[in-house]
Amino acid sequence: MKNVVALFFSPTGGTGKVVKSMARAFATATGCDYLEIDVTLPGTRDSAPEFGANDVVFFGVPVYIGRVPNLIRPFFASIKGNRAIAETVDETIDGGIDGAIGIPVVTYGNRSYDDALIELRDIMEENGFRTVAAAAFPAEHSFSTTLARGRPDEKDLLLAEEFAKKIAEILKNNPHYLCGDHTPIAVPGNPPPYTYYKAVISDNKSIDIRKVKPLTDISKCTGCGLCARLCPMGSINISDPSITDRICIKCGACIKKCPQGAKSITDHDYLEHKRLLEEEYGNVIKKAELFYTT
Numbered sequence: 001m002k003n004v005v006a007l008f009f010s011p012t013g014g015t016g017k018v019v020k021s022m023a024r025a026f027a028t029a030t031g032c033d034y035l036e037i038d039v040t041l042p043g044t045r046d047s048a049p050e051f052g053a054n055d056v057v058f059f060g061v062p063v064y065i066g067r068v069p070n071l072i073r074p075f076f077a078s079i080k081g082n083r084a085i086a087e088t089v090d091e092t093i094d095g096g097i098d099g100a101i102g103i104p105v106v107t108y109g110n111r112s113y114d115d116a117l118i119e120l121r122d123i124m125e126e127n128g129f130r131t132v133a134a135a136a137f138p139a140e141h142s143f144s145t146t147l148a149r150g151r152p153d154e155k156d157l158l159l160a161e162e163f164a165k166k167i168a169e170i171l172k173n174n175p176h177y178l179c180g181d182h183t184p185i186a187v188p189g190n191p192p193p194y195t196y197y198k199a200v201i202s203d204n205k206s207i208d209i210r211k212v213k214p215l216t217d218i219s220k221c222t223g224c225g226l227c228a229r230l231c232p233m234g235s236i237n238i239s240d241p242s243i244t245d246r247i248c249i250k251c252g253a254c255i256k257k258c259p260q261g262a263k264s265i266t267d268h269d270y271l272e273h274k275r276l277l278e279e280e281y282g283n284v285i286k287k288a289e290l291f292y293t294t
């Protein structure tokens with residue numbers, strides 16, 4: 001094998017922790033080189049990385065409304081694994097005909113990962129990755145500090161390492177998984193069209209928080225600009241961080257990472273949705289789910 005890659009979009013860090021643990025453990029188990037590709041910040045998504053035969057890519061994204069985050073999806077869909085399909089085999093393709101091994105990994109904030117894992121698997125398969133394993137891990141919810149609080153914790157990360165070591169073992173004992181016929185890893189979820197989760201609050205009212213943006217308490221804000229540098233959409237004005245010029249995906253990075261606690265979302269429907277989620281899923285301990293090729 002060549003490179004073992006942790007590739008992730010992770011505004012509040014949970015997804016990154018999980019896939020980094022996996023990829024590092026896999027690299028240690030196999031003696032391969034470890035590579036980290038963090039595509040959270042806008043400047044890191046200018047061009048899509050490309051992989052080939054014998055690369056192993058742990059590909060992590062958070063679940064947003066039951067799906068792969070939609071504004072980032074086109075970028076994910078341009079990352080190639082280069083497995084050629086039988087009819088178009090061209091042995092001159094960089095990376096050969098066998099393609100990269102891909103491990104789709106999603107994290108979710110204690111409610112459900114719905115169709116996100118199957119969607120990520122399908123994106124990877126369509127792009128020529130050979131998915132041989134997959135995982136869904138609970139991780140602290142972007143909206144909350146009580147939903148899946150502190151996850152992934154030490155136990156989760158040990159499990160992530162064990163998962164990666166097991167995949168290394170499976171690939172060692174089944175070299176045919178690296179080439180030739182391939183069956184995508186089976187994971188829960190509906191086939192296309194994938195379903196978005198529809199958040200409702202009291203009286204069954206569905207919410208639409210697409211235009212909601214964080215507010216800044218200017219008595220706390222020091223204007224350090226950290227929030228602007230951390231915004232995955234590059235939407236916060238660096239000269240005046242109290243202004244969100246463009247779209248907000250509610251990822252929570254600016255709120256959770258502001259050293260002064262100056263950012264918050266005060267929208268009524270957002271807060272009501274958060275309250276209901278905390279009420280229903282706050283005391284639930286979800287387990288990571290791991291899927292292997294058998």
Ligand SMILES: Cc1cc2nc3c(=O)[nH]c(=O)nc-3n(C[C@H](O)[C@H](O)[C@H](O)COP(=O)(O)O)c2cc1C
Binds near residue numbers: 012013107109143
């Ligand atoms: C817009 C948005 C929608 C979300 N939708 C879901 C969801 O449908 N189910 C769920 O359990 N968690 C949901 N979450 C929570 C994230 O999936 C979870 O916190 C994730 O682990 C965050 O990853 P990160 O720490 O790498 O940013 C959502 C978060 C955001 C920002």
